[in-house]
Amino acid sequence: KPTFDPKEHQHLRYNPLRDSWVLVSAHRMKRPWKGQVEKPPEDNTPRHDPNNPLCPGSVRAHGEVNPEYDSTFMFDNDFPALQPDAPDPGSDHHPLFQSKAARGVCKVMCFHPWSDITLPLMQPAEIRKVIDKWAEVIVELGAEYTWVQIFENKGAMMGCSNPHPHCQVWASNFLPNEAALAERCQRDFLQKHGEPLLVQYARMEAQAQERVVVENEHWLVVVPYWATWPFQTLLLPRRHVPRLPDLTAQERDSLASIMKRLLAKNDNLFEDSFPYSMGWHGAPTGSHLQEDMSHWQLHAHYYPPLLRSATIRKFMVGYEMLANEQRDLTPEQVLEQMRIINETHLNQMT
Amino acid sequence: KPTFDPKEHQHLRYNPLRDSWVLVSAHRMKRPWKGQVEKPPEDNTPRHDPNNPLCPGSVRAHGEVNPEYDSTFMFDNDFPALQPDAPDPGSDHHPLFQSKAARGVCKVMCFHPWSDITLPLMQPAEIRKVIDKWAEVIVELGAEYTWVQIFENKGAMMGCSNPHPHCQVWASNFLPNEAALAERCQRDFLQKHGEPLLVQYARMEAQAQERVVVENEHWLVVVPYWATWPFQTLLLPRRHVPRLPDLTAQERDSLASIMKRLLAKNDNLFEDSFPYSMGWHGAPTGSHLQEDMSHWQLHAHYYPPLLRSATIRKFMVGYEMLANEQRDLTPEQVLEQMRIINETHLNQMT
Ligand SMILES: O=P(O)(O)O[C@H]1O[C@H](CO)[C@@H](O)[C@H](O)[C@H]1O
Numbered sequence A, B: 001k002p003t004f005d006p007k008e009h010q011h012l013r014y015n016p017l018r019d020s021w022v023l024v025s026a027h028r029m030k031r032p033w034k035g036q037v038e039k040p041p042e043d044n045t046p047r048h049d050p051n052n053p054l055c056p057g058s059v060r061a062h063g064e065v066n067p068e069y070d071s072t073f074m075f076d077n078d079f080p081a082l083q084p085d086a087p088d089p090g091s092d093h094h095p096l097f098q099s100k101a102a103r104g105v106c107k108v109m110c111f112h113p114w115s116d117i118t119l120p121l122m123q124p125a126e127i128r129k130v131i132d133k134w135a136e137v138i139v140e141l142g143a144e145y146t147w148v149q150i151f152e153n154k155g156a157m158m159g160c161s162n163p164h165p166h167c168q169v170w171a172s173n174f175l176p177n178e179a180a181l182a183e184r185c186q187r188d189f190l191q192k193h194g195e196p197l198l199v200q201y202a203r204m205e206a207q208a209q210e211r212v213v214v215e216n217e218h219w220l221v222v223v224p225y226w227a228t229w230p231f232q233t234l235l236l237p238r239r240h241v242p243r244l245p246d247l248t249a250q251e252r253d254s255l256a257s258i259m260k261r262l263l264a265k266n267d268n269l270f271e272d273s274f275p276y277s278m279g280w281h282g283a284p285t286g287s288h289l290q291e292d293m294s295h296w297q298l299h300a301h302y303y304p305p306l307l308r309s310a311t312i313r314k315f316m317v318g319y320e321m322l323a324n325e326q327r328d329l330t331p332e333q334v335l336e337q338m339r340i341i342n343e344t345h346l347n348q349m350t
């Protein structure tokens, strides 16, 4: 019998943050691709478009006028999925027809006044302003809400309907499914192993150097051992930090720098603007601000849809939706590709 | 304070088959869509293409020649994600770096010798042959494997790389995540409530008639109360049937008929071939064939990606990936649309 080789032999890997398994079938990359090819991202976004509701000075859906902002700009989503005053559906439901109240707010945050720029092309000082704004909104909405989800959908492939660089913030009076899972897994791990899950994980990955994409004094980006999406990455502080607002000034500058390096590498990989959904997971807020949340470690997930090129995506369909997530190359193979990629953005090389 | 209206007020609904919640924000359909528009499905598939590896008589990737089949045809996937003989990665792993062996087989099953036909355009007797073949492969692979996942990816939007009507069968020596979840939820429900979850659910939906898309003597198709995808449906037998091979001849004919009606309605909805991933969930097999599995009820999930039209999809990104699944219209609103749709396929109307 041959000895086990992760590049040749499918196996399952455990995701300790979601208490689930991913099927790794690396040999599947050998299969030819004859399926759908995506449109490459468009390159002709104007720097300023008065009809784009995210631009400085634009009129938005319900008539509000944006200020002539020159750095970040945050406003209430004009079509919010969560509103602060939705009435309660009532209790006393049959076990098969249960519903409950959902309250919250949705905000949009522009990163920059220009529509034709993305995070990896911004100055570190400009990215730092984005980070400060993120910390601010967690403090502001976290005072009332249990969970404040900051997320960025980048690229048309990721359902982003506006090329202007921006993210969204959805705060809710409930713990969303993914947050509840991360909460349970991290709590159980600390109890069982005496150290926060992601603090231990960051230390071990920094030592092993098998899955580290970029790192600096305060931060580490890895393709996690249990990554589901081919180029999925996990951004982790080295120090134990439960929430974004807890970051020091130095750690924020250092975060701006590592984000820029990671995202430049991503764009350089397929020589095109790299689509993804990303988001921050920090300790729950609201009433949890008063509780011991030492099992939580702040982290950001990057979920990019691509598999083979800027126009060939990984489809999470069929088997993945109905049975089990499956990936076509190992995280360690991804690292072999990522390691040699330049950290200077292709649009800024001279 | 206004009284609760599910069409106007976001709320959470509980999915008892996955023990999770979906955020229903129906008022969000009011937002205009300026994002990605998909290519409509191509209409020019030739009936027979000697270069298509799924056609009768074609030569496949590793040189095998397909027979001149005239109904269904099943063969081993030429690029299988699961192979029967993968070595074990070994045990004794750190809790953060756990892996385990995955063994199995992957098969492809053609529904029909023609490439330019789909299930809703096939004769009921032809669909019946597909159902019989499904039952056969569950018996065959289920003798050895714990889980036999039958699934169909339809349409380029769902990662389907070949227009020839076909499905896949992936059998594994482990319970995939989704199967494990369905197993736990159904087991707990029977224990707590004394009746199988989906048997009770089918009865209640048949009575309420609020979410029933099509039904006949033996089967029921509903947009489940907890549906995540806008046009998601759940196909359920009325009788308690743990696995596909347990279906009687009458129930199989009746299944062929209801599948044809459902899929014709789906195609008619946006007047174009309707993409989806679908799959069967029946009681686990292998060693479980000897156990009491009376908590299980056979069912099929249909997960279509569309939201507004044949070219505008629902993106499950950002908030959905990082926090919580979210839908933009209620299942009951979908029913208002589905109810008036013709059951005769648009290509067969005269
Ligand atoms: O095997 P196919 O049809 O080429 O591939 C398709 O279905 C598989 C199983 O759902 C997925 O893993 C692939 O991402 C998808 O493209």
Ligand SMILES: O=P(O)(O)O[C@H]1O[C@H](CO)[C@@H](O)[C@H](O)[C@H]1O
Pocket (backbone or CB within 6 Å): A153, A158, A159, A160, A161, B035, B314, B315, B316, B317, B318, B319, B320, B326
């Ligand atoms: O609000 P947007 O950017 O228009 O919408 C996008 O992000 C939302 C949150 O992830 C998703 O629910 C939508 O499906 C997606 O198109």
